[in-house]
Amino acid sequence: MVVVAASIISKSGKALVSRHFVDMSRIRIEGLLAAFPKLVGTGKQHTYIETENVRYVYQPIESLFLLVVTNKQSNILEDLETLRLLSKLVPEYAYSLDEEGIGKTAFESIFAFDEAISMGHKENVTVTQVKQYCEMESHEEKLHKLVLQSKINETKDVMKRKASEIDKSKIEKNRGEKGGFMSLQSMGSGSFGSDLNISSSGSGFGSGAGFGLTTDVETFSSKSKAGRPPSSATAPPKGLGMKLGKSQRANQFLESLKAEGEVILEDVRPSAGPAKAAVVPLTDPVTLIVEEKLNVTLKRDGGVSNFDVQGTLSLQILNQDDGLIQVQIEAAGNQGVVFKTHPNINKELFNNENVLGLKDPQRPFPTGQPGDGVSLLKWRMQTVDEAVVPLTINCWPSVSGNETYVSIEYEATSTFDLQNVVVSVPLPALREAPNVRQIDGEWRYDSRNSILEWSILLIDNSNRSGSIEFVVPPADSSAFFPISVRFTAANTFSDLKVLNTIPLKGGAPPKFSQRTQLSTENYQVV
Structure with missing residues (x-):
């Protein structure tokens, strides 16, 4: 037995799925498939048709035909067994047994045909074995996907490093222009207690505005202002080169942590003006x-x-x-x-x-x-x-x-x-x-x-x-x-x-x- 082609065609002769198994020109095989609807006719119950050169073994699938084209010397019983195996494989992969459903899973059906027929000869396999062979992973494909994903991750890391370098350069520039000191007043603001602490004497709310609130924070803030000169009056720091070296090493360490997947939150102090509450x-x-x-x-x-x-x-x-x-x-x-x-x-x-x-x-x-x-x-x-x-x-x-x-x-x-x-x-x-x-x-x-x-x-x-x-x-x-x-x-x-x-x-x-x-x-x- 030599299978020339296995196809799923419509009654009009349109090939929805077609797999060729012998060394024959594409035009010749397309001509054989196009001639099949004219040979079938109507009202016939045969499962095969013989011409001068080939034999058509077919089976209707609703409005379509599952067709196996063989040479005339092949065993008709083996032809029918091959057709029966293919007829069981088609519903396993097709969404529906019409032109749209067959067309969406054409490649899956072709892969299944390849597992059932090899070099024109039927393989001794079952439907379960064919499905298992088709689902097996390819080591080369998996390796290719891993390499591709590695390149994508590497590109993302480079992008993140570049973005981090740009952000750091902007931060360093802003610090150099405006300074990076935070006033003690801004640190002290908003530090009122939140406990419900009602006193039983006087007006019932302690000595402050109520519920144990006092003006200690304002006093501390004003003292801090008087005790520390403004940032604009401070002298330039000594050992600037040493500090820059330490900053570069710190940045390199942060970059290594980011490369390992660690999330780093930049501790950026406001350069000027009072601190704003983060609520x-x-x-x-x-x-x-x-x-x-x-x-x-x-x-x-x-x-x-x-x-x-x-x-x-x-x-x-x-x-x-x-x-x-x-x-x-x-x-x-x-x-x-x-x-x-x-x-x-x-x-x-x-x-x-x-x-x-x-x-x-x-x-x-x-x-x-x-x-x-x-x-x-x-x-x-x-x-x-x-x-x-x-x-x-x-x-x-x-x-x-x-x-x-x-x-x-x-x-x-x-x-x-x-x-x-x-x-x-x-x-x-x-x-x-x-x-x-x-x-x-x-x-x-x-x-x-x-x-x-x-x-x-x-x-x-x-x-x-x-x-x-x-x-x-x-x-x-x-x-x-x-x-x-x-x-x-x-x-x-x-x-x-x-x-x-x-x-x-x-x-x-x-x-x-x-x-x-x-x-x-x-x-x-x-």
Whole structure:
């Protein structure tokens, strides 16, 4: 038996898949295929047609024909066996048995034909063996991909180094022009205490503006100004050449750390003017901050070892005139939340009316700069119910030969939309980055600490689940634990909301805003 060609053609004679196995001109084979629809005719039930030179062995596949062209001397029984094998392979690779489905997987079908027929002769293989042969990896292809990825990583490193050099040159230039000293006044500003410390004597708020706030910071700042000459009057430093040499060595050390994957944060001091606070500026007279911290420990095989939520409600007031208020709240969240008020808050008023006010209504709440909020209410929630866990992580490492295949998937509940999700997976010490084959999101390899960081910018209803697959050298399954997770969310377990601010001196209530955030403090899979 000698197979001339194996093809999938339409009834109009259009060849969708065609593989030639003998040394025959392309025009000659195309002519044989084009002549086949005219020979079939209609109403015939034969499985083969013989002409003067060749034999057509065919089988209808819905609106198409699977066709094997052989010489007339071949064994018809072997021809039919070959046709039967090819008819089983086509559905394994085609999306659908029509022209569009066959055309999309034409190359896969040709590769399968090559495994079934070699040099015009049928191979003694099964459908399972053909699929296994087609899925086998090529060492040369894998090596080529590794070399290509290495070149890409090297180019990125060069780009990062160049960008770092440009940034450093700009920073050095700005330091040389304006100087790099930070005033003690800017360091001292915004260092007010934030504890609710109400005194029982006098006006009830200590000797300062209230809640234990004093003017010590201003005194320290003014003394520092008088005791130190301005930066413009200082003499040029001695040993400038030695300092420049040390700076160059430090820069080289930082560059080596960056090349190893370490994230370096530049410590750049402001060159002139007062230091600005690194907090979001307040625009409303009254701001209430709802914050919850998550401490969760999950078991790698399922279940919860520890689930602890700790929340606080803080109050921030800009003007002292707005301090005489009460805060009405609503908490319609999880029933397992236990609330505790500050000792100087009227507990009876809170328990009966959900209103936070001081025991002495004549005393105002303190005022302060951003970051100086006072805690009015705290709460805690503990459970072992896995259903309330906002994000679960499943890790499946398996060793196959000289490689370990690791599949990690996440599943998030519909209760929260999670932001800036980072899953940190420890890896065994590697010389190069792991081979990431599939990922929902982005990844980064920290070679210094041997950690793979999997990042998802936002998890909402469009991607409640996702996965990552990567390959590393052989390693024990415990090497990939504990897995650490961090994220934030815009709503909380307590679902605490501020309904209104009630002025105690009459008039319109001051305008207020509420800021809410859920964040992770320690979230691990062990």
